[in-house]
Amino acid sequence: MIQDLLYSSPGWANFGIFFLLATVFLFVILGFVTYAILAERKVMGFMQLRHGPNQVGGRWGLLQTVADVLKLLLKEDTIPKLADRPLFILAPVIAFAPAFMVVATIPFTDKLQFADIGVGLLYYIAISGLSTVGVVTASWASNNKYSLLGGMRAAAQMISYEIPLVMSVLGVILLSGSLNLNDIVEAQKDGWFIILQPIAFIVFLIAAVAELNRAPFDLPEAESELVAGFHVEYSGFRWAFFMLSEYVYFFAMSSLITVLFLGGWLPLPFLGFIPGAVWFALKFSLVVFILIWFRVTFPRVRADQLMEFGWKVLLPVALANIFLTALLKELLTIF
Amino acid sequence: MLSGEFIAFIGLALVAIMGGVLLLNLTKVVHMVVALVFTFVSIAGIYVLLSAEFLAAVQILIYSGAITIIMLFGIMLTKHNDESEAKGIGWRKILLFLGVLAFGAAVYIGIYDLDFTSETSSLHVKNTEQIGLALYSDYIIPFELTSVVLLVTLVGAIILARKDDNGKEGDKE
Numbered sequence: 001m002i003q004d005l006l007y008s009s010p011g012w013a014n015f016g017i018f019f020l021l022a023t024v025f026l027f028v029i030l031g032f033v034t035y036a037i038l039a040e041r042k043v044m045g046f047m048q049l050r051h052g053p054n055q056v057g058g059r060w061g062l063l064q065t066v067a068d069v070l071k072l073l074l075k076e077d078t079i080p081k082l083a084d085r086p087l088f089i090l091a092p093v094i095a096f097a098p099a100f101m102v103v104a105t106i107p108f109t110d111k112l113q114f115a116d117i118g119v120g121l122l123y124y125i126a127i128s129g130l131s132t133v134g135v136v137t138a139s140w141a142s143n144n145k146y147s148l149l150g151g152m153r154a155a156a157q158m159i160s161y162e163i164p165l166v167m168s169v170l171g172v173i174l175l176s177g178s179l180n181l182n183d184i185v186e187a188q189k190d191g192w193f194i195i196l197q198p199i200a201f202i203v204f205l206i207a208a209v210a211e212l213n214r215a216p217f218d219l220p221e222a223e224s225e226l227v228a229g230f231h232v233e234y235s236g237f238r239w240a241f242f243m244l245s246e247y248v249y250f251f252a253m254s255s256l257i258t259v260l261f262l263g264g265w266l267p268l269p270f271l272g273f274i275p276g277a278v279w280f281a282l283k284f285s286l287v288v289f290i291l292i293w294f295r296v297t298f299p300r301v302r303a304d305q306l307m308e309f310g311w312k313v314l315l316p317v318a319l320a321n322i323f324l325t326a327l328l329k330e331l332l333t334i335f
Numbered sequence: 336m337l338s339g340e341f342i343a344f345i346g347l348a349l350v351a352i353m354g355g356v357l358l359l360n361l362t363k364v365v366h367m368v369v370a371l372v373f374t375f376v377s378i379a380g381i382y383v384l385l386s387a388e389f390l391a392a393v394q395i396l397i398y399s400g401a402i403t404i405i406m407l408f409g410i411m412l413t414k415h416n417d418e419s420e421a422k423g424i425g426w427r428k429i430l431l432f433l434g435v436l437a438f439g440a441a442v443y444i445g446i447y448d449l450d451f452t453s454e455t456s457s458l459h460v461k462n463t464e465q466i467g468l469a470l471y472s473d474y475i476i477p478f479e480l481t482s483v484v485l486l487v488t489l490v491g492a493i494i495l496a497r498k499d500d501n502g503k504e505g506d507k508e
Contacts, residue, residue: 087365094372119463122392129399133372136406140365148410155403162400179463 025114029103033247034065040292047296075236080143083233087141092234092241095134098127099248106255107181109265109276120181121173124256125166128211131245132158135220135230138242142233150229153303154213154220160310161210161217167318168203171325172260185264192263199321201261203314208253209294210310213246216298219306254287262287344384350377364409372402389463 038053038061045052057063079088105120107113117123132154139151173179175196176187184193194201210217221229231242258264262283265276301309354374358367375398382391470478 084363084365087369090369094369117388118461119388119392122389122396126392126396126399129396130372130376132403133369133399133406136403137365137369140406140410152407155407158403159400 021114025103026100029100029248029251030244032251033244034069036247036250036288037065037068038062039288040295043289043292044296047293069240072240073237077236077238078233080233082143084141084143087137088233089238091134091138091141092238092245093134094137095131096241096245096248098130098134099245099252102127102252103248103255105181106252106259107185107264108255108280110182110185112277113182116180116182119179121169121179121184121260124252125162125169128249128252129158129162131249134245138234139230142230144233146226146228147230147232150220150222150226150232154230157210157213157217157219157306157310160307161207161314164203164310164314164318165207165211167315167322168200168207169260170318170322171197171200174322174325174329181259181264185259185266188263188266192261192266194261197261197321197325199317199324203318203321204261205257205290207310207314208257209291210306212249212253212291214250214291215295216300217306218300219303222300224300250288250291254284254291257287258283340384344381347377347380347384350374351381364413365406368402368406368409371405375402387462389466 041064042052042061044050053061053064055061055064056067079085102124104114105117105123107116135154136151139147139149139154142148172184172193175193176184178184178187213220219229220226221231223229226232231239234242258280264283265280267274267276267279351374354370354372354377357370358374361367361370376395379391379394382388382394
């Protein structure tokens with residue numbers, strides 16, 4: 001449907017349809033973010049033998065996040081006197097816009113996708129790097145030592161973990177022979193890449209958690225060291241934008257892991273009668289749960305350990321994986 | 336003729352030029368770097384309009400990291416809240432203006448007489464694959480040489496960085 005729209009002649013009707021689709025999609029993602037936060041708090045609660053939110057909206061606290069968001073929107077919007085005012089206002093926008101842009105390229109089923117880009121995977125990784133510019137801008141504009149430290153850490157972490165992230169995906173690209181996310185899913189018909197590329201999967205998962213700035217790699221906002229990291233000075237809806245972009249990336253990265261390694265919408269054998277959307281949702285929820293699980297169970301790493309782990313462990317392992325994959329692929333084609 | 340592509344091009348080109356002008360006119364170093372972000376991203380957008388999507392993705396991939404590093408250098412190596420001042424003597428400005436005029440004239444003449452023969456090219460079809468094939472078959476030796484040059488640069492940078500804190504422990508990043 002999107003393809004037909006893209007090739008039709010431009011006009012206000014087209015603009016309206018695209019605008020409407022984007023708005024609907026934004027609300028779907030907002031809905032996800034609302035319940036992802038609730039799920040995270042609930043799962044964390046259960047793992048720590050607590051109840052989690054259970055007051056607002058029935059026994060399961062179903063309206064807790066809605067209430068929290070309303071509270072955030074009603075809060076006073078403070079800008080420090082000595083902050084760099086234009087950058088302070090611009091930074092949440094720079095951080096959030098790429099987060100929403102990357103979601104457009106993810107194929108949820110074989111029909112439900114917004115932009116079927118030839119270099120979809122590269123597009124995702126490239127655009128997601130832009131958010132760091134927003135984070136560093138925010139940290140500098142706040143004129144606060146804690147936020148500046150957080151921003152520095154975010155930059156160092158992004159540079160260090162983007163490389164193993166890309167390198168680990170190269171194994172998948174070698175096997176599927178395409179950068180297009182649809183083709184990558186199609187290439188997993190015979191076996192998901194989590195089975196064919198287990199090393200790549202582990203490296204990618206670790207690097208993805210680091211790119212998401214979640215525990216155990218949440219150094220840019222380590223609350224016990226840096227108060228709140230790069231968003232110390234932010235309040236109200238500007239702060240909400242940073243949180244929103246973080247959770248939209250959470251959504252996007254979980255979808256990407258599902259597409260790259262868990263076969264996207266492809267069913268398990270003999271279970272093909274269940275529609276693809278359900279399969280995608282199931283695998284996606286599993287990845288989300290694993291990421292929450294990580295957050296609850298691992299302690300935060302130290303800044304120097306973070307760097308050493310990225311450069312001395314993940315990068316060599318990812319490179320070795322590329323070598324191994326290329327070798328195996330050549331051997332398989334010979335015999 | 337007002338097609339969607341044209342509107343997109345005008346928008347991206349405006350943002351790119353505005354980013355460039357702001358880069359020259361702003362006085363604080365971090366503001367300049369943020370202006371640079373807009374220029375690079377909209378140039379990547381223009382690449383997409385030209386069907387060079389691989390180039391666009393790589394442009395953003397490389398420059399998002401590079402700009403972050405420039406920003407950190409700007410923060411760490413310049414004075415806090417320092418503003419650049421416009422200084423220059425009268426005749427120097429006139430010379431600069433003449434230089435700009437000459438450059439503008441040269442570019443104008445160059446573009447005005449430019450005549451693209453409208454041959455049908457198939458470069459936009461599967462251009463990622465075509466770039467890969469060209470790099471690894473026709474241009475393999477220059478490509479490998481570039482990687483050697485980069486490696487030499489990397490080693491040189493490490494040696495330069497290590498020389499300063501000889502014998503001092505830690506402080507790696």
